[in-house]
Amino acid sequence: MSGQRRYIGVAERRARLAVGQRLAGAARAGTPEEVGTSLVALHGTDPASVFLAVGARLVDATKTVPEMERALYEDRTLVRMHGMRHTVFVFPTELVAVVHASTAIAVAARARAALIKDMAKAGAPDAEWLAEVEASALAALARRGEATAVELAQDEPRLREQFVYAAGKSYEGVHTVSARLLRVLGAEGRVVRGRPLGSWTSTQFRWAVAPPSAELPVAEAQAELVRRWLAACGPATEADLKWWTGWKVSDVRAALSAVGAVAVSVDEGVGYVLADAVEPVAAGEPWAALLPGLDPTAMGWRERDWYCPAELRSALFDRSGNIGPTVWWDGRVVGGWAQRPDGEIAWRLLDAEGVGREARDAIEAEAARLHAWVGPTRVTPRFRTPLERELASG
Numbered sequence: 001m002s003g004q005r006r007y008i009g010v011a012e013r014r015a016r017l018a019v020g021q022r023l024a025g026a027a028r029a030g031t032p033e034e035v036g037t038s039l040v041a042l043h044g045t046d047p048a049s050v051f052l053a054v055g056a057r058l059v060d061a062t063k064t065v066p067e068m069e070r071a072l073y074e075d076r077t078l079v080r081m082h083g084m085r086h087t088v089f090v091f092p093t094e095l096v097a098v099v100h101a102s103t104a105i106a107v108a109a110r111a112r113a114a115l116i117k118d119m120a121k122a123g124a125p126d127a128e129w130l131a132e133v134e135a136s137a138l139a140a141l142a143r144r145g146e147a148t149a150v151e152l153a154q155d156e157p158r159l160r161e162q163f164v165y166a167a168g169k170s171y172e173g174v175h176t177v178s179a180r181l182l183r184v185l186g187a188e189g190r191v192v193r194g195r196p197l198g199s200w201t202s203t204q205f206r207w208a209v210a211p212p213s214a215e216l217p218v219a220e221a222q223a224e225l226v227r228r229w230l231a232a233c234g235p236a237t238e239a240d241l242k243w244w245t246g247w248k249v250s251d252v253r254a255a256l257s258a259v260g261a262v263a264v265s266v267d268e269g270v271g272y273v274l275a276d277a278v279e280p281v282a283a284g285e286p287w288a289a290l291l292p293g294l295d296p297t298a299m300g301w302r303e304r305d306w307y308c309p310a311e312l313r314s315a316l317f318d319r320s321g322n323i324g325p326t327v328w329w330d331g332r333v334v335g336g337w338a339q340r341p342d343g344e345i346a347w348r349l350l351d352a353e354g355v356g357r358e359a360r361d362a363i364e365a366e367a368a369r370l371h372a373w374v375g376p377t378r379v380t381p382r383f384r385t386p387l388e389r390e391l392a393s394g
Contacts (some may be wrong), residue, residue, distance in 0.1 A: 004024060004263040006278060006335050013266070014331025015283040019309065020232050021297045023328070024287040029057055032064075032071045035077050040228045041099075043294035044088040046382035048201040052292035052370075061373040065200050073195040080205075082107060083188040085246035095228070097213040100189045101221035108187035108268040115180050126175075133158045136179060138209065139188065146206040148196045149178040161206045182207060189213065201379055222251055223258035227274065233300050235264050235271035243302035264296045268303045286330040288362035290337050290347065290370050293324045293381035293388070299362045300332070300375035307334040312350045315387040326383030329359045338365065338391035339379050345371045346391045 320321035
């Protein structure tokens with residue numbers, strides 16, 4: 001009966017967020033691996049966002065760049081790969097097999113079918129030709145160890161083949177086989193992104209043959225991913241989890257049942273927590289944070305009213321639903337920030353209710369902390385939002 005479910009209100013959800021998302025000062029992590037494990041997945045579409053998200057959660061943010069480069073490119077304890085909703089994320093390496101079986105296999109099948117269909121529509125070479133190119137490219141990548149798409153095309157020139165996508169449509173474009181094929185191979189778990197060309201903000205990656213990983217039953221993998229996600233994001237609704245994973249509702253419900261999730265009451269209706277997370281969580285010390293665009297906390301739930309008021313979204317989101325840089329105070333979004341051309345971190349409150357001197361001082365301290373470790377590097381979000389553009393140009 002719904003009346004018997006424990007109610008978890010907004011204040012407690014924000015208290016849980018502070019600890020589970022490593023945002024409160026006392027909950028900050030010592031290493032990027034700790035952040036990755038706690039958050040399950042870091043949005044990797046914008047490479048700089050991953051570093052900024054981790055830096056916001058480290059005790060010593062000045063170590064962000066060297067520690068992230070160690071984890072991603074030397075120790076390989078974090079890996080950048082396709083996951084939910086055909087989106088690139090950074091995951092803890094121990095979750096590679098889980099993500100692949102639970103999500104990426106289905107994503108990859110759709111991506112491969114779409115590539116073959118798009119090539120056929122454009123009159124490009126067929127699937128047999130593509131298989132030959134694919135085998136040749138993978139062999140070349142194995143020989144090189146790591147390579148960019150351009151370098152691979154030196155070994156396998158057919159990767160340069162181009163075809164017209166969506167001919168006659170407003171979004172018509174020309175696609176290159178190498179770009180589409182490497183994305184498919186990435187989703188299939190056969191290649192992974194390596195060290196980028198240039199700095200930590202670069203979007204030009206080298207590729208490498210993916211190390212072998214275990215093959216897990218789909219249901220088992222989905223249950224494990226849901227368990228991890230609820231540990232980081234519970235309580236949350238079926239709608240939140242369906243949106244985050246991109247799964248069918250039936251898969252979400254089966255996974256919730258498999259992990260023994262407990263139904264609770266939240267303002268949106270029925271939410272779920274793990275069985276060991278039912279007891280109340282008290283609020284800790286108030287905290288401030290400056291989180292980047294696509295941060296996993298800001299993008300962690302589909303239903304966001306409890307931490308991001310609807311009236312703020314036109315300034316903080318782009319037209320595709322990507323959130324830009326946000327300013328947080330004690331569990332809720334209260335504004336946004338941007339980096340100006342001279343490196344200054346500028347921020348603005350959009351919701352000043354309850355944001356007094358203590359909060360403003362804490363936000364300013366976070367801005368100074370961010371400025372100190374980013375240094376001379378210039379960071380422009382891949383998906384720009386109205387407030388970010390305005391602040392950056394100011």
